[in-house]
Amino acid sequence: MTTDLSAGTVPPLYREVFDVCSHNGEPVHRDVYQCLLSQCNLNTTQLKVIWDLAGPSQGLITRTNLYKTLALVAWAQQGKTLSEKLFETASGKEYPTPSIGDLTPVKNLVLKLNLKANPAVLGLTYTEITQLDTISVELVPEKKGLFLKYSEYLVASRRFNSKVTRRYNDFLALQELLLSRFPYRLVPRLPPKKIVSDAHFLESRRRGLHRWLTLVCRHPTICHDALVAFFLTDHGPDIQHRIRDIFRRAPDEFMTSDLAATAKNLLPADHGEIASSREQIRSLVQVIGKLKLLAENAVERQNSYARDSEDFAAQLKILSASSIGQVFGSQWGSMQKGFTAISRNKMAAVNKAQIMAAMECPVCYDILRPPIHPCNQGHPICGDCRQQMERLSQNVCCPLCRSGYSLPPSHILEAIYNSLRVSCKFNSGGCRHVCWGKDMKIHEQKCKFGPRTCPRRNVGCMWIGPLTMLAKHCIENHCPSVNLN
CATH class of the missing domain: 3.30.1520.10 (Phox-like domain)
Known part of the structure; x- marks a missing residue:
């Protein structure tokens, strides 16, 4: 088929489907192409016509082949007679969007074929591994x-x-x-x-x-x-x-594997490389094991400190209720008031620590800040952290249970945040402001330690930094007369 796609506009779905069917932008395997067609709910006659019009006679399927296929699938689903003239009549218009079923079988086949290509090399990205299950x-x-x-x-x-x-x-x-x-x-x-x-x-x-x-x-x-x-x-x-x-x-x-007969050919010629890799893996496992042990010990010490503080407050409360005034005389009443005050302060500190621990984001390890998004299993993360995860990956999943995010923001957790005394999220940059959570958003919008973009961004300067460093950046890199307002 010689018709190109320059006459019309390609919908975003076409690119998304190609990204699913392709591995790192490479041409699509014929088996993957057939698997995709099987998800389009068309009869055998229609699929054969689409294959003849859009599919190559041999070899892999290019991006153009796939885009033409998707357009033909959409027209077939609309009940139109498939031919090359449909592309000519689409001049200046956006090509139709097909209705495609679940692409999970297509994704699994891409991963499986990519692994078979070279069994000695993993060949999968972290995102592709997480998509396995x-x-x-x-x-x-x-x-x-x-x-x-x-x-x-x-x-x-x-x-x-x-x-x-x-x-x-x-x-x-x-x-x-x-x-x-x-x-x-x-x-x-x-x-x-x-x-x-x-x-x-x-x-x-x-x-x-x-x-x-x-x-x-x-x-x-x-x-x-x-x-x-x-x-x-x-x-x-x-x-x-x-x-x-x-x-x-x-x-x-x-x-039962076909690799058994050729497994020796997959080994590197230099056996010293295997020994070196074995030592590196052993060292890596030891370091990770040590880090895990240290982290668990730190958590246990914090839990022990919290239990001791709670027990300390309970003992002071018992002491404040004791009736032994005849031993200490008139000073005992004042001492009881002091014990009661210390006990309350200790318990308040313990309760606050427990709330702050429960309000910790598993991504940034800071307090959860609105909008607070719970995953499908109820584990919450910050709104800023979710935005960063969405910029890195299309399939955002919970760092604790790997489930998705389809629930609305939690108003209960946001109400808890509003009732707490919290630090500015720019405290790592030098801000020491502390206020109620409900007032923090107003402060952070004006905080001089927050990130600012350069006034010359419109001419290509991509500098981002705190307001306190903006003047120095402009003087050193641009004209000193740059307007900083």
Whole structure:
């Protein structure tokens, strides 16, 4: 087909679909092209005509081929007779927008084909890895069991659109089978088991299970195995025994893989490179493990300090209520008032610290500032942080549970923010202003420590900095007579 697309205007959807079908702007694979057409709800005759008009006779599908295909799909959905003349009549107009179904199968196929292209190289960006699946693991409030109580977890998968209930032993069975099925891959370790457990341990293990299952379900190879799909979708009872019965005879991946015969060719010629990489990975794991331990110790010290402060205030309250005035005489009444005041101040500080900890943004680790957006699971982030995440990625997901953001801003959390004494968000730049949350927005709009753009931005100067440095920048880089108002 020789017709070009210069006659009309290309809708934004065309570019979005190409970004989905292409890997890093490369031409689209023919299998991906066919998968896309299968999502357009057209009959076989129409698809054949579209293929003849827009698809190349051989090779990959270019951007132009795909754009023509989308235009033809839209016209076919409108009931028009497909031909090259439709492009000529679209002169000066925007090409029609087709109705396309779920593109998840297309995305998964792109990732799978890209991985097969070179198994020795990952070839996936972080965004593409996160698109493989989104997992949530939540603790079921009520424990099960008549005599020996045990905890259950509600496991949800975005890829399979499923929710199942699992015990810790079910995770253990899955890990054992993964180690047998993938003996040459890095299968992460599960968090430890504990017979007598408290709420703190259960929450810590829940987070560990969530991290573990997320790593498994985002592994470019392991995530496509039937074993993982069974674990995430089966609703039958006694999963830990049934999954072992079904998959324990499954051979390891290289017994059935086409790569087995050529696996040696994927190894680098210099074996010293393998040893060097092994040492670097070992060093990296040790450093990350040490950082994790230090962070956990810091959190534990903060929690211990909070418990001690709360106990300190409680003991002072008991002391203030004691009737031992005959021992200390007339001074005891004044001392009781002092104990009561200190106890109240301590408790107020503890309560404020708890509120401030609950109001911490998981992205910037500062206090949540309006508009406060909760994810679909209820974890909130700042409005500014969400805007930054949206600039970096089209698919914004929660940093804690990887779910999306479709809920409106939380007015309850914003009311809590308005009732707190908070610092200016430009305090790192030198501002020391503190006021009620409801008045902070007015201050931050005028704060001299906030970011300002250069007055010569219209001629290409991209400088951004605090107001206190603007005059110095203009004098050093532009004419001193630049208007700073």
